Amino acid sequence: MTATHAKATxxxxxxxxxxxxxxxxxxxxxxxxMAVSAFRRPSDQFExxxxxxxxxxxxxxAVFSPGVGFGRSLLNSLVVAGTTTVLTLIIGVSAxxxxxxxxxxFKNAVAALIIATSMFPGISLLVPLLALFxxxxxxxxxxxxxxxxxxxxxxxxxxxxxxxFRQMPEELEQAAMIDGCTRGQAFRKVILPLAAPGIFTxxxxxxxxxxxxxIIALSMVNDSTMQTATVAISRFTGAYGFDQPFGTxxxxxxxxxxxxxxxxxxxxxxxxxxxxxxxxx
Amino acid sequence: xTAVARRARGATSGAGRLxxxxxxxxxxxxxxxxxxxxxxxxxxxxFREGTDLDESGFVVEGSRFVGVDNYTAIFxxxxxxxxxxxxxxxxxxxxxTVALEVVIGVAMALVMHHAIRWRGIVRxxxxxxxxxxxxxxxxxxxxxxxxxxxxxSIIGQQILWTTEGWQAKFAVILADVWKTAPFVGLxxxxxxxxxxxxxxxxxxxxxxxxxxxxxxxxxxxxxxxLLVAVLFRVLDALRMFDLPFVLIGSRKESxxxxxxxxxxxxxxxxxxxxxxxxxxxxxxxxxTALVFVRLLGADVIGAARExxxx
Numbered sequence: 001m002t003a004t005h006a007k008a009t010x011x012x013x014x015x016x017x018x019x020x021x022x023x024x025x026x027x028x029x030x031x032x033x034m035a036v037s038a039f040r041r042p043s044d045q046f047e048x049x050x051x052x053x054x055x056x057x058x059x060x061x062a063v064f065s066p067g068v069g070f071g072r073s074l075l076n077s078l079v080v081a082g083t084t085t086v087l088t089l090i091i092g093v094s095a096x097x098x099x100x101x102x103x104x105x106f107k108n109a110v111a112a113l114i115i116a117t118s119m120f121p122g123i124s125l126l127v128p129l130l131a132l133f134x135x136x137x138x139x140x141x142x143x144x145x146x147x148x149x150x151x152x153x154x155x156x157x158x159x160x161x162x163x164x165f166r167q168m169p170e171e172l173e174q175a176a177m178i179d180g181c182t183r184g185q186a187f188r189k190v191i192l193p194l195a196a197p198g199i200f201t202x203x204x205x206x207x208x209x210x211x212x213x214x215i216i217a218l219s220m221v222n223d224s225t226m227q228t229a230t231v232a233i234s235r236f237t238g239a240y241g242f243d244q245p246f247g248t249x250x251x252x253x254x255x256x257x258x259x260x261x262x263x264x265x266x267x268x269x270x271x272x273x274x275x276x277x278x279x280x281x
Numbered sequence: 282x283t284a285v286a287r288r289a290r291g292a293t294s295g296a297g298r299l300x301x302x303x304x305x306x307x308x309x310x311x312x313x314x315x316x317x318x319x320x321x322x323x324x325x326x327x328f329r330e331g332t333d334l335d336e337s338g339f340v341v342e343g344s345r346f347v348g349v350d351n352y353t354a355i356f357x358x359x360x361x362x363x364x365x366x367x368x369x370x371x372x373x374x375x376x377x378t379v380a381l382e383v384v385i386g387v388a389m390a391l392v393m394h395h396a397i398r399w400r401g402i403v404r405x406x407x408x409x410x411x412x413x414x415x416x417x418x419x420x421x422x423x424x425x426x427x428x429x430x431x432x433x434s435i436i437g438q439q440i441l442w443t444t445e446g447w448q449a450k451f452a453v454i455l456a457d458v459w460k461t462a463p464f465v466g467l468x469x470x471x472x473x474x475x476x477x478x479x480x481x482x483x484x485x486x487x488x489x490x491x492x493x494x495x496x497x498x499x500x501x502x503x504x505x506x507l508l509v510a511v512l513f514r515v516l517d518a519l520r521m522f523d524l525p526f527v528l529i530g531s532r533k534e535s536x537x538x539x540x541x542x543x544x545x546x547x548x549x550x551x552x553x554x555x556x557x558x559x560x561x562x563x564x565x566x567x568x569t570a571l572v573f574v575r576l577l578g579a580d581v582i583g584a585a586r587e588x589x590x591x
Contacts, residue, residue, distance in 0.1 A: 012395070019392030020399050027406045027463055031413065033431060034421045046427075048434050095307035104300040114307065117315045119513075121520035121566055123540040123547075124559040125314065128321035131552045151314040158307060183299070212414035214523040215544065230416040234527045246424045253417040260412040268405040275464075276471035 031257075038251040045247045059251035070252060072225055073232035077256075079142055080217070080228055081210035084149040088157045088206050089199060091150075096161030097187060101170070111162070118155035122215050125151055130219050144220040145228065149210050157206050160274050164198025165191070201274040204267060208260055229256050319563065325556035326351050344553070351557035363542060364558075371538045371565075373450070374525075375518040378457045382514055383507065385458065386465030391499075393466070394473045404470075407463040415460065419527035422456040426528075443528065449535040453525050457518070465510050472506025473499070512573050519566050539565070 040047060041056040063070050098104075099111055129148055138144040168191065176186035192199075217228040227235070233252045236245050264271060328344040329351060355364050393403055410418070425432050426442035433439060442452045476499065484494050500507075522544065525536035531545055539562040546555035 016392060016395045017399075019388075020396055020403050023389050023392060023403055023463075024406050026459070027409050030418075030421055030425065030459060031409055033425060034417075037424060046429055048431055091306045091310055094303040098300040098303035102296045102300045102303075104297040107300075110304060114311070116570075117311050119516040119566065119570060120315060120319070121540060121559070121562050123520065123522065123543045124322055124563040125318040127543060127547045127552060127555045127559045128318040128325055129314075130547055131325060132321070147314055150310055151318075154307060154310060154314075208412060212416075214414070214416045214527075215540070219544065219547065230414045233420060234416050244423075246420075246427070249420050250424060253413075253420060256417055257413050261409055264408045264412045265405050268401075268408055271408065272404060272467055272471075276468055 031261075034250045034253050034257075037247060038254045040247060042247050059247040060255070062245075062248045063252045063255060068232075068236070068248075069225060070229070070232060070255075073227055073229045074255070076142070076226060077211055077229040080145045080149065081207050081213075083142065083146050084153050084210040085203050085207045087146070088150060088153045089161075089203060092154055092157040093161055093192075093199065096158050097165055097191070099158070099162045100165030101173070114155050114158050118152050118159075120151070122148075122152070126216060126219050133220060138220075140221050140223040140226045142226075145213075145217050148216045148220070149213055152213075153206050153210055156209060157202050160202040160205060161195075161198065163274075164195055164202070167198075168194060197270065198274075201267065201270040204263060204271060205274050208264075211256075211260065322556045322559050322563070325552055326560050327553075329553040330551060347553065351553045352561075354554065355557055355561070360554075363537070366534060367537045367539045367542045368565075370450070370536060371519060371521065371540075371562075374454060374457070374521055374538065375515055377454055378461070378518050379511060379514045381454070381458045382462040382465045383511060385462040386469050386510070387503075387507070389463060389466035390469035390473055390503075391495075393470050404467075407466060410460045411464050413460065415523040416527050418456060418460050419524045422452060422459075423528050426452050443530075445533055445535045447535070449529045449533065453528055453536050456528055457521070457524055461514060461517075465514060468506055468510040469503055472503040476502045508577055512570070515573065516566055516570060519569060520562070 036050070036052055037045070038059050039052040039055055039057070040059070041052075041054065042058055042062070044052070044056075047053075062068070095114070099107065099114075125148060133139055133144045172190050172194065173181075173183070173186040176190045177183065181189065212230065213228070214230050214234075217231045221227050221231070224232070224235075229252070233249055233256065236249050236252065327346060327348055327350075329347045330344050354360055389407070393400060393407075396403065413421070423443055424430060427433075428439065428441055432442065440448050442448045480498055480502070481494060484498055489497065520540050521538050522540040525533070525538060526541060526544075529536045531537075531541060539558060543555050543558035543562060546552075546558060
């Protein structure tokens with residue numbers, strides 16, 4: 001299949017370009033539709049034109065109207081996803097280093113166990129945690145969302161970081177240790193700074209996973225001032241009660257997604273390396 | 282001391298102790314947020330909440346030990362219908378979405394692998410569906426599938442996509458495939474990139490057609506990467522919740538998955554039955570993973586390590 005590029009014939013080139021066009025259309029068309037619908041006037045909401053005419057910011061202003069409290073939801077999402085990411089990195093970085101560098105018994109079993117935990121269905125963990133948090137009065141708190149989020153974020157981060165640490169030449173620490181560093185110093189002063197890009201990428205992937213989380217936030221919070229953005233959007237109610245306010249929802253969807261998309265586009269090469277090394281969502 | 286000597290020392294019990302120290306924070310946290318809930322769910326699933334009459338007619342309140350009653354209740358009467366329906370939906374969604382994602386993902390990977398120009402922009406755009414939160418993508422598809430929405434306008438039909446019936450299943454499958462097929466494509470592309478070009482040169486010299494090259498070279502060599510992707514997708518699809526919940530709604534027979542039944546029970550504060558459903562789902566996921574690894578030999582750890590090394 002893979003022709004050496006110099007030999008690529010014209011029909012094959014055309015076919016490849018058509019394929020690329022299809023992929024672009026496939027990935028971007030639904031997203032484009034969300035953006036277009038967000039920028040229509042509420043009165044033209046059901047128009048099917050490819051561009052909003054006239055262009056309007058009414059839906060966007062509706063998202064941030066005082067009654068909706070969406071600003072607060074965004075802040076909640078930021079706190080929950082941010083704290084989850086920071087905790088995950090602090091806890092996970094040492095485990096990843098051990099898995100990448102040290103030789104010890106049961107290493108494969110340990111690695112398998114960590115990756116296996118990220119595959120457990122969220123609801124199996126949530127039901128008992130919900131009962132527990134109800135008992136200890138944690139419902140409607142940040143920690144009730146952060147703690148369960150660690151269950152999927154931590155294995156994901158450990159897995160990604162392990163892959164990054166493995167890519168770094170072992171001679172680096174050996175050189176540092178010959179120069180008189182302990183293993184701990186070699187890790188802090190040599191490995192950690194050099195692994196910064198990998199840690200940063202892991203932070204982005206973890207943050208996106210935590211930001212997109214839905215079922216935990218849905219279960220643990222019933223107070224609308226504590227809900228995260230993903231839950232808030234799904235619960236928007238229209239001015240007339242039963243009409244779903246799609247325009248506002250699409251605008252909120254754009255607000256929630258665009259920062260992620262921008263980050264993803266800026267760091268796409270790194271993120272793809274991280275995702276494919278970890279092999280996990 | 283030489284580096285070699287240090288390295289040799291690294292493989293002794295000292296390394297074991299250091300590894301234990303470095304790994305313990307992760308294991309403590311995972312023990313609390315994963316280990317404890319799994320055990321607690323098992324314990325909770327043999328209790329039942331609420332007011333009830335005991336054998337001698339006295340009113341008892343709070344949670345009572347009921348043994349396997351929560352489980353037997355699931356397989357009897359009305360709940361059996363609900364359970365098997367949810368089980369069927371979960372399985373159907375998993376099989377169909379993963380099959381479609383593999384076909385579309387492999388096709389995408391092949392196209393991207395051949396592209397010289399535009400590759401960067403396409404690889405970036407492929408991350409967009411992945412970055413959109415599932416709940417938001419569910420709303421987006423709900424909007425697209427409105428009665429007077431863009432989907433009906435394109436196909437010139439008047440289908441009520443988000444109402445009960447086969448069309449709701451179709452909408453869920455389509456939305457799920459949209460979001461995750463590109464991700465499968467990325468993993469397969471990573472697998473394609475490590476196949477050396479000489480193999481294809483040799484095949485061409487021997488006169489193998491592109492079709493034959495695909496089946497005899499590309500697919501076998503990309504199989505490890507593909508199997509890992511499929512395993513992760515299968516396990517992820519089995520716990521599907523956000524998408525049908527937001528796109529169609531809760532308590533909708535056509536799209537209700539096992540996660541949704543467990544969630545519904547838990548939100549009605551019936552923790553015992555909810556825990557029983559959750560435990561059954563956990564067993565289903567675990568058995569699937571085991572069977573997958575055994576039958577297809579998906580060496581998850583090994584494959585990931587291989588790729589990490591390159």
